[in-house]
Amino acid sequence: MTTTTLSDAAGGGATFRPVPVLDVVIPVYNEEIDLEPCVRRLHAYLTGSLPYPFRITIADNASTDKTPYVAAALSQQLPGVRAVRLEQKGRGRALAAVWSTSDAPVLAYMDVDLSTDLAALLPLVAPLISGHSDLAIGSRLSRGARVVRGPKREIISRCYNVLLRGALAARFSDAQCGFKAIRKDVAERILPLVQDTAWFFDTELLVLAERAGLRIHEVPVDWVDDPDSRVDIVATAIADLRGIWRLGRGLATGALPIGDLRRQLGRDATPAAGVPVGLAGQLVRFAGVGLASTLAYIVIFALLRTVTGAQAANLLALLVTAVGNTAANRRLTFGIAGRRGAVRHQAQGLSVFVLGLALTSGSLAALTAVAPQAGRFVELTVVILANLAATVLRFLLMRTWVFGSHRAR
Numbered sequence: 001m002t003t004t005t006l007s008d009a010a011g012g013g014a015t016f017r018p019v020p021v022l023d024v025v026i027p028v029y030n031e032e033i034d035l036e037p038c039v040r041r042l043h044a045y046l047t048g049s050l051p052y053p054f055r056i057t058i059a060d061n062a063s064t065d066k067t068p069y070v071a072a073a074l075s076q077q078l079p080g081v082r083a084v085r086l087e088q089k090g091r092g093r094a095l096a097a098v099w100s101t102s103d104a105p106v107l108a109y110m111d112v113d114l115s116t117d118l119a120a121l122l123p124l125v126a127p128l129i130s131g132h133s134d135l136a137i138g139s140r141l142s143r144g145a146r147v148v149r150g151p152k153r154e155i156i157s158r159c160y161n162v163l164l165r166g167a168l169a170a171r172f173s174d175a176q177c178g179f180k181a182i183r184k185d186v187a188e189r190i191l192p193l194v195q196d197t198a199w200f201f202d203t204e205l206l207v208l209a210e211r212a213g214l215r216i217h218e219v220p221v222d223w224v225d226d227p228d229s230r231v232d233i234v235a236t237a238i239a240d241l242r243g244i245w246r247l248g249r250g251l252a253t254g255a256l257p258i259g260d261l262r263r264q265l266g267r268d269a270t271p272a273a274g275v276p277v278g279l280a281g282q283l284v285r286f287a288g289v290g291l292a293s294t295l296a297y298i299v300i301f302a303l304l305r306t307v308t309g310a311q312a313a314n315l316l317a318l319l320v321t322a323v324g325n326t327a328a329n330r331r332l333t334f335g336i337a338g339r340r341g342a343v344r345h346q347a348q349g350l351s352v353f354v355l356g357l358a359l360t361s362g363s364l365a366a367l368t369a370v371a372p373q374a375g376r377f378v379e380l381t382v383v384i385l386a387n388l389a390a391t392v393l394r395f396l397l398m399r400t401w402v403f404g405s406h407r408a409r
Contacts, residue, residue: 017053017079017080018053019053019103019104020052020053020054020055020080020103020104021052021053021054021104021105021106021129022046022050022052022053022054022055022104022106022107022108022125022129023054023055023056023057023098023099023102023103023104023106023107023108024042024046024054024055024056024057024108024109024110024121025057025059025094025095025098025099025107025108025109026038026039026042026056026057026058026059026109026110026111026112027059027061027091027094027095027109027111027112028058028059028060028061028063028067028071028112029060029061029062029063029067029089030063030064030065030067031063031067031112032063032065032066032067032069032070034112034113035058035067035070035071035074035112036070036074038112038113038114039056039058039074039078039081040074040078041114041118042056042110042114042118043056043078043080043081045118045121046080046121049121049122050121050122052129053080054080055080055081055082055102055104056078056080056081056082057081057082057083057084057098057102058071058074058075058081058082058083058084059084059086059094059095059097059098060083060084060085060086060094061086061088061089061090061091061093061094062085062086062087062088062089068083068085071083071085084097084098088197090197090198090201091198091199091201092194092196092197092198092199092200092201092202093197093198095109095201096191096194096197096201099182099184099187099191100187100188100191102184104184105129105183105184105185106125106128106129106181106182106183106184107181107182107183107184107187108121108124108125108180108181108182109178109179109180109181110178110179111178111179115178115223115224115225116138116177116178116179116221116222116223117221117222117223119222120138120179120219120220120221120222123219124136124137124138124179124180124181124217124219125181127217128181128182128183128217132215132217133215133216133217134182134183134186134209134214134215134216134265135180135181135182135183135186135205135206135209135214135215135216135217136180136181136182136216136217136218136219137172137174137175137177137179137180137181137206137216137217137218137219138174138177138178138179138180138218138219138221138223139172139173139174139177139218139219139220139221140157140174140177140221140223141157141158141161141173141174142173142174142218142220143220144220145220145221145222145223146220146221146222146223147222147223147224147225148223148224148225149223149224149225150225153225156237157174157176160175160176160237160240161173161174161175163244164203164207164244167244167248168207168244168247168248168251169332170203170206170207170210171210172206172210172216172218173218174218175202175203175206176199176202176203177221177223179219179221180202182205185265186209186214186265189261189264189265190205190208190209190212190261190265191205193208193256193257193261194208195246196243198236198239199236199239199240200239200240200242200243200244203240203243203244203247204243204247207247207251208256208258208261211251211258211261211262212258212261212262212265213262213265214265251337252331252337253337253338253339254337254338254339254340255338258337259335282333282334282395282399283395285329285332285333286329286333286395286398288332289325289328289329289332289333290325290391290394290395292328293321293324293325293328293391294384294387294388294391296320296321296324297317297318297321297387298380298384300313300316300317300320300321301313301314301317301380301383302380304316304317305376310364310379310383311361311364314357314360314361314364314383315357315361318353318356318357318360318387319353322349322350322352322353322356323346323349323350325349325394326345326346326349326350326352326398326402327346329398329403330342330345330403333398333403334398334399334403336403345402345403348401348402349398349402352393352394352397352398352402355390355393355397356387356390356391356393356394359386359389359390359393360383360386360387360390362386363382363383363385363386364379364382364383364386367379367382
């Protein structure tokens with residue numbers, strides 16, 4: 001990666017300026033028309049509203065028009081503005097290059113069109129300056145946001161974020177809004193793991209941060225769509241899908257050192273008195289997996305019961321769901337990725353399954369002995385209650401025996 005600093009942060013080096021608290025990066029490519037009004041407006045706003053030293057860094061992504069000359073002129077005319085030239089395109093590449101070399105403790109970026117109202121900038125960076133949060137994002141999809149844009153972009157944005165929630169279990173509401181900030185110490189740890197150099201950069205950064213247990217602050221923004229946007233929606237969508245697949249595979253196989261990152265940067269919630277660390281989160285995740293397993297068990301049992309006896313249906317339904325339950329709890333509840341130990345965990349999970357089978361089968365046998373004429377509804381009710389009891393037993397054994405040697409997420 002080749003970068004050239006066209007001017008320093010002091011606007012030519014003639015005047016001393018203190019180390020900035022905030023460095024706002026504006027990545028640009030062929031923006032000779034919009035660049036000057038954007039930078040002048042942002043500079044005026046920061047000068048009048050931000051009570052800390054700041055810097056504005058124009059990151060030129062290999063522009064072929066007069067953008068580099070406009071950037072250089074601005075850096076000479078406005079104190080606290082510098083221009084950096086990259087010889088390769090890519091918004092993510094530009095952000096990674098500038099953020100990696102910046103000396104400011106808080107780093108931010110925004111799009112050159114200033115679609116986001118600048119009034120959201122202070123609420124965006126304040127939690128990072130105070131140390132309350134690790135990253136901050138502007139959100140066009142959270143409650144309180146006011147957005148003006150066409151239906152096509154609205155639908156694409158919402159579908160993309162739904163896809164992220166389903167494929168990568170993301171909990172943040174808006175990955176693509178060009179209005180974000182990060183603490184420098186956090187960026188130093190995460191940026192080496194971010195592979196994308198284009199538009200998926202934001203999503204990858206946020207997913208890694210979230211998996212590492214970092215606190216992401218969301219700010220509802222007022223946002224007006226830029227009708228002159230030159231983003232290729234189709235090409236960007238295809239690249240995003242590839243990025244989701246690559247990132248999901250890395251998380252699933254354990255190729256990404258999320259555990260190390262979490263130990264270095266993660267925020268551990270203060271546990272309630274008498275509650276072991278990680279237990280609350282494990283219970284919530286285990287309950288979700290257990291609910292899905294129970295529903296799958298009921299459906300499979302009911303279907304099999306139409307062609308076979310109750311004991312056989314119970315055995316097959318439990319066997320099918322037990323394997324899926326162990327795999328899901330291994331990854332989602334106890335945070336264990338990769339193949340190492342997977343076979344042993346499944347074997348131990350099957351042992352737990354045998355205990356569950358004994359409990360549910362014993363319940364069916366007891367029902368048959370006590371009420372041989374009981375109908376299907378009573379039979380199914382007994383099986384459900386016994387399965388729920390087996391679920392409680394399964395959690396206790398998984399936490400203390402199957403996955404007991406692994407640290408909770």
